[in-house]
Amino acid sequence: MRIAVMGSGGLGGFFGGRLARGGADVVFVARGAHLAALRADGLTIESPEDPFVLPTVQATDDPASIGPVDIVLFTVKLWDTEAAARAIVPIVGPGTAVLSLQNGVQKDDMLRPILGDAPLMGAIAQIATTIARPGVIAQTGTMQRLVFGEFDGSRSARAERFLAACLAGGIKAEIATDIRREIWQKFVFLVGLSASTCATRSPIGPVRRNPHTRALLLGLMEEVVAVGRGHGVALPDGFAADRLAFIDTLPDGMVASMFHDLAAGRRLELPWLSGGVVDLGATVGVPTPLNRTVRDILVLHAEGRPA
Numbered sequence: 001m002r003i004a005v006m007g008s009g010g011l012g013g014f015f016g017g018r019l020a021r022g023g024a025d026v027v028f029v030a031r032g033a034h035l036a037a038l039r040a041d042g043l044t045i046e047s048p049e050d051p052f053v054l055p056t057v058q059a060t061d062d063p064a065s066i067g068p069v070d071i072v073l074f075t076v077k078l079w080d081t082e083a084a085a086r087a088i089v090p091i092v093g094p095g096t097a098v099l100s101l102q103n104g105v106q107k108d109d110m111l112r113p114i115l116g117d118a119p120l121m122g123a124i125a126q127i128a129t130t131i132a133r134p135g136v137i138a139q140t141g142t143m144q145r146l147v148f149g150e151f152d153g154s155r156s157a158r159a160e161r162f163l164a165a166c167l168a169g170g171i172k173a174e175i176a177t178d179i180r181r182e183i184w185q186k187f188v189f190l191v192g193l194s195a196s197t198c199a200t201r202s203p204i205g206p207v208r209r210n211p212h213t214r215a216l217l218l219g220l221m222e223e224v225v226a227v228g229r230g231h232g233v234a235l236p237d238g239f240a241a242d243r244l245a246f247i248d249t250l251p252d253g254m255v256a257s258m259f260h261d262l263a264a265g266r267r268l269e270l271p272w273l274s275g276g277v278v279d280l281g282a283t284v285g286v287p288t289p290l291n292r293t294v295r296d297i298l299v300l301h302a303e304g305r306p307a
């Protein structure tokens, strides 16, 4: 199976590395010092449960040079989506599936005008990874799960083939029957975690223990559920409370990736997290005052600190 990883950072480097280890023919699209390191020294995955090194990998900054592929793992930050989507047009053939593992619920709608409906397969990733240094991806914790599926709910041959490639590489993967709901379910949790930890500048432990911030966390997630339902997604009753119970099982020091970006003065995916909740709420008349407040508190940091 020939796979291109469009954006070989924390997420793409980790899953692309495991797919290559499992025997897939993987080409990593990267740039700058990270690309130079991948070419010179291969890819290193630092992980508490399963570290490994691929001494040589195929890496390029020019997707057009790759030729048609079976799968594109689309793993750039959300602000790079349109440019990266245009760059992969030459490698998307009639049988190619494009899986955006990005966060948020608007990602596939951003890809659709550029790539069309047919290549898109829905997907979510549950993992915590980052580029530790050029050529090196670090995984925090041991959680790793990849869920994907066709938007029409069918169990397609291309999804089955990709599942087999994932399992061969040691990825905990599964095919979903309702991938849109899966994407929203992750969104509920992620918006709660990112908004509450970033707004309070605190990891999740203290947030969930204090009654005021606990209520804020629950309220943020309840708004996402209401917006999702407004958009026709069958999120179950009590789903926000269910996610709060899940959050109670996380380590005290857990934060969202947006917290790391905020702390480091990097650009934020805020417009597609709490900002996305506000925008999508407005289109269906669902009020989102808590997410609006978080967005408005953080918006001055959304472009990152000037260099």
Ligand SMILES: NC(=O)C1=CN([C@@H]2O[C@H](COP(=O)(O)OP(=O)(O)OC[C@H]3O[C@@H](n4cnc5c(N)ncnc54)[C@H](OP(=O)(O)O)[C@@H]3O)[C@@H](O)[C@H]2O)C=CC1
Pocket (backbone or CB within 6 Å): 006, 007, 008, 009, 010, 011, 012, 029, 030, 031, 032, 034, 061, 075, 076, 077, 078, 080, 083, 084, 087, 101, 102, 103, 125, 126, 127, 128, 129, 130, 131, 257, 269
């Ligand atoms: N990391 C994680 O644990 C998780 C991340 N996600 C989501 O996945 C997405 C990706 O996140 P993450 O992997 O952390 O981000 P990273 O910044 O680590 O990786 C993205 C990589 O793509 C590169 N890139 C962007 N555009 C191009 C281009 N045109 N050509 C070549 N390389 C390009 C970036 O390069 P440069 O640095 O030069 O911009 C960067 O190396 C986000 O939406 C995030 O929310 C979801 C679940 C977990």
Ligand SMILES: CC(C)(CO)C(=O)C(=O)O
Pocket (backbone or CB within 6 Å): 103, 125, 126, 127, 128, 190, 193, 255, 256, 257, 258
């Ligand atoms: C919460 C987590 C780590 C789950 O994958 C995530 O997606 C993020 O912080 O961006």
